[in-house]
Amino acid sequence: MPASASLIAVNFNRGRFHNLSTFSDFGLAEPVLRAVSELGYAEPTPIQQQAIPVVMTGRDVMGAAQTGTGKTAGFALPILQRLLPAANNSASPARHPVRALVLAPTRELADQIFVNFRDYAKYTGLRVAVVYGGVDINPQYAALRKGCEVLIATPGRLLDHVGQKTVNLSQAEILVLDEADRMLDMGFLPDIQRITALLPTPRQNLLFSATFANEIRKLAGTILTAPVVIEVAARNATADNVEQLIFRVGSVEAKRSAVSKLIIDRNLAQVLVFSNTKIGAGRLARQLDLEGLNAAAIHGDKSQQERLATLEAFKKGEIRVLVATDVAARGLDIVELPAVINYDLPFQAEDYIHRIGRTGRAGASGVALSVMSPVDERLLVEIEKLLKRKLPSENIEVVAAARREPPGRVDRPRRAERERNAPRAVAKAAPVGRMPGQSDDPFFFEPYRPAQPVEDVGGDDAQPAATSALDSRAGRQQRHAKTQLAALLGGKKF
Ligand code: AMP
Numbered sequence: 001m002p003a004s005a006s007l008i009a010v011n012f013n014r015g016r017f018h019n020l021s022t023f024s025d026f027g028l029a030e031p032v033l034r035a036v037s038e039l040g041y042a043e044p045t046p047i048q049q050q051a052i053p054v055v056m057t058g059r060d061v062m063g064a065a066q067t068g069t070g071k072t073a074g075f076a077l078p079i080l081q082r083l084l085p086a087a088n089n090s091a092s093p094a095r096h097p098v099r100a101l102v103l104a105p106t107r108e109l110a111d112q113i114f115v116n117f118r119d120y121a122k123y124t125g126l127r128v129a130v131v132y133g134g135v136d137i138n139p140q141y142a143a144l145r146k147g148c149e150v151l152i153a154t155p156g157r158l159l160d161h162v163g164q165k166t167v168n169l170s171q172a173e174i175l176v177l178d179e180a181d182r183m184l185d186m187g188f189l190p191d192i193q194r195i196t197a198l199l200p201t202p203r204q205n206l207l208f209s210a211t212f213a214n215e216i217r218k219l220a221g222t223i224l225t226a227p228v229v230i231e232v233a234a235r236n237a238t239a240d241n242v243e244q245l246i247f248r249v250g251s252v253e254a255k256r257s258a259v260s261k262l263i264i265d266r267n268l269a270q271v272l273v274f275s276n277t278k279i280g281a282g283r284l285a286r287q288l289d290l291e292g293l294n295a296a297a298i299h300g301d302k303s304q305q306e307r308l309a310t311l312e313a314f315k316k317g318e319i320r321v322l323v324a325t326d327v328a329a330r331g332l333d334i335v336e337l338p339a340v341i342n343y344d345l346p347f348q349a350e351d352y353i354h355r356i357g358r359t360g361r362a363g364a365s366g367v368a369l370s371v372m373s374p375v376d377e378r379l380l381v382e383i384e385k386l387l388k389r390k391l392p393s394e395n396i397e398v399v400a401a402a403r404r405e406p407p408g409r410v411d412r413p414r415r416a417e418r419e420r421n422a423p424r425a426v427a428k429a430a431p432v433g434r435m436p437g438q439s440d441d442p443f444f445f446e447p448y449r450p451a452q453p454v455e456d457v458g459g460d461d462a463q464p465a466a467t468s469a470l471d472s473r474a475g476r477q478q479r480h481a482k483t484q485l486a487a488l489l490g491g492k493k494f
Contacts (some may be wrong), residue, residue: 003262011229012274012478013034017250019401021043021044021368022039022043022044023037023043023044023077026052026053026056026077026078027056028052028077028078029081029084029124030123031084031122031123031124031125032077032080032081032084032120032123032124033306034123035119035120035121035122035123035124036073036120039119039120040124041073044070045069045070045073045074046069046232047063047065047069047070047071047230047232048070048073048074048077048231049231050074050230050232051063051071051074051078051080052074053078054078054205054228054230055074055075055078055079055204056078056082057080058082058204058219059204059226059227059228060204060205060206060207060210060224060225060226060227061075061205061206061207061208061224061228061229061230062207062212062220062224062227062228062229062230063075063206063208063209063229063230063231063232064209064210064211064212064229064230064231064232065208065210065230065231065253066209066230069232071178072112072113072116072117072178072210073120075102075169075176075178075206076116076117076120076121077120077206079100079150079174079176080120080121080124080126080150082174082204083099083100083124083149083150083174084124084126085128086099086126086149087124087126088127088150089125092147093145093146093147093433093435094147095147096127096146096147096148096149097147097149097168097170097171098148098149098150098151098168098169098171098172098173099126099149099171099172099173100149100150100151100159100172100173100174100175100176100200100367101151101153101169101172101174101175101176101195102117102150102151102152102153102176103154103155103158103176103177103178103183103192103195103268104152104153104154104178104179104183105152105154105178105183105185105186105188105198106132106154106182107132107133107134107135107154107180107304107307108299108307108311109178109179110130110131110132110152110153110154110331111130111132111308113130113152113178114128114129114130114152115176116392117150117152120408121150126149126150127146127147127148127149127150128148128149128150128151128152129143129144129146129148129151129152130143130151130152130153131143131151131152131153131154131157131158131161131167132153132154132157133156133157133160134304135304136159137157137161140157140161140166141166143166143424144161144166145166151167155188155330156188156191157190158191158195159191159194159195162198167285169198169199169279170198170200170377171193172199172200172203173194173200173203173204174203174204174205174206175199175203175205175206175208175223176205176206176207176208176426177178177205177207177208177219177223177462178208178488179191179208179209179210179211180207181209181210181211181213181215181216181350182209182210182354184215184216184219185348189219191233192219192226193222196223202225205223205224205225205227205246207219207220207223207224207227210350210354210357211350211353212231212458213350216291220441227260228320228419235282241366242359242366242367242368243366243367243368244356244367244368244369244370244391244392245367245368245369245370245391245392245393245394246369246370246371246372246380246391246392246393246394247262247369247370247371247372247393247394247395247396248371248372248374248393248394248395249351249371249372249375249395249396249398250373250374251373251374252373252375254373254398254399255343255344255372255373256283256284256287256288256343257398257399258371258396258398259273259284259288259341259343259371260287260288261396261398262291262371262396263288263293263320263321263341264293265340266367266369267337268320268338268339269317269320270314270317270320270321270337270338270339271320271321271322271337271338271339271340271341272324272329272337272339272340272341272342272358273288273295273321273322273323273324273339273340273342273343274323274324274325274326274329274340274342274343274344274346274355275297275299275323275324275325275343276300276325276344276346276347277325277344278300278301278325278328280344281297281298281299281323281324281325282297282299282301282323282342284297284323284343285297285323288321288323288363293318293320293321294318294319294320295319295321295322295323296310296313296314296319296321296322296323297322297323297324298310298311298322298323298324298325298329299324299325300325302416307392310322319475319489323343326346326351326354326355329355329358337358337359337366337370338359338366338367338368339359339366339367339369340355340356340358340359340367340368340369341369341370342368342369342370342371342372343371344376345370345372345376345379345380345383346379346383347379349383349385349386350386352370352383352386352387353386356368369400370391371396418428456476
């Protein structure tokens with residue numbers, strides 16, 4: 001908890017806001033209510049019931065809400081309500097300064113918040129704009145020049161604009177940090193600190209995070225003043241309307257076939273599949289597509305246009321299987337997504353919660369299936385420790401997919417073969433390299449660096465990138481891992 005903060009935990013199920021069962025009960029203005037009603041929102045979700053009245057009072061908020069809970073409207077609607085007196089029709093940009101700044105970790109999430117905010121602001125006369133990295137900066141100049149009361153941004157690109165003096169934050173009276181845990185994971189802390197130093201005080205600060213890890217509490221302590229703490233679900237709990245199952249396969253190579261078997265056997269109409277690596281995502285999508293499952297991959301090596309087009313096609317149901325890395329999938333809002341499959345168990349147990357939060361959204365039921373090979377056991381232990389319960393598991397028999405070796409590749413023993421011959425050696429080699437079994441490339445030892453700072457936003461630059469195994473640091477580590485493995489194998493060279 002922030003040391004200086006006086007905390008008021010609000011429980012609306014038993015508290016004074018118990019009977020706020022419609023949006024008009026909040027006292028929101030007509031233009032905001034009209035937009036909400038057009039979107040077909042019949043009643044506020046629990047996070048909205050809790051957050052809207054508090055944000056309307058101008059208090060700081062530290063909110064823990066699972067993805068898909070309606071969190072965006074939980075802060076966007078009261079922000080619009082608070083900014084309404086500033087709405088005007090003037091053509092002068094000076095009359096439309098940035099009054100609310102929303103920071104988000106990825107382009108996809110920023111874009112999604114923008115779309116929601118724009119919909120909610122439709123009748124208010126307030127202007128909403130978004131800036132994020134990985135795309136041409138020029139169209140963003142135009143949007144900023146016109147002026148906007150609400151600006152949604154990823155930290156890196158926002159600082160680019162600050163540096164070029166194309167944005168002025170001196171009148172921002174509200175700051176929202178959305179998915180703050182992910183921003184810290186991605187190394188955005190220095191950027192966040194630089195940005196908050198540019199904002200005037202006092203101001204209203206809202207911080208949302210899937211979990212309240214210690215680093216988040218520390219960040220909250222430096223930014224929030226006497227925040228109201230809002231926790232909708234129990235800390236680190238997963239949505240209870242999501243059925244979770246683990247499927248054990250005999251080898252890493254069998255995981256791809258297991259994913260396709262699960263999709264076919266369970267007749268999953270649409271599924272989001274998570275891979276820990278960009279290269280793994282691409283390979284899996286190609287295999288599933290070859291099997292006629294209509295699959296595509298979305299990850300940071302794809303251009304922003306490609307990613308948005310793929311996402312759009314998936315949302316429209318034109319793509320059945322979307323294979324994604326964590327960062328690329330972050331914040332994806334796909335209504336009624338029936339299933340999520342973990343092709344790889346995540347390295348960070350918290351990511352398991354983020355991933356399965358993609359299904360079972362807004363009260364719908366969903367299913368989260370995870371495939372794992374024996375080498376993933378440690379990752380499962382971490383997840384179950386976090387969830388504080390065992391996940392049901394069963395064995396699944398599949399034939400490992402045939403592996404296509406690239407032409408001219410030296411014939412070396414396959415990972416499974418090495419594991420059979422020297423299981424202890426592989427397990428011991430893990431600490432110097434990546435988690436064993438997480439890549440389907442037998443000689444891929446690039447270490448996983450979860451809190452890697454990234455230069456630009458959006459994209460999964462923080463993901464373990466197979467291509468970067470070519471860089472000198474990874475090369476050194478790869479050689480080191482091989483040497484260690486060779487030593488463990490009794491000096492045998494391979
Ligand atoms: P979020 O957690 O903000 O990403 O919202 C998840 C989804 O729920 C989005 O598609 C919203 O449009 C939708 N949503 C938000 N609030 C409500 C509501 N009160 N009733 C129905 N759907 C909602």
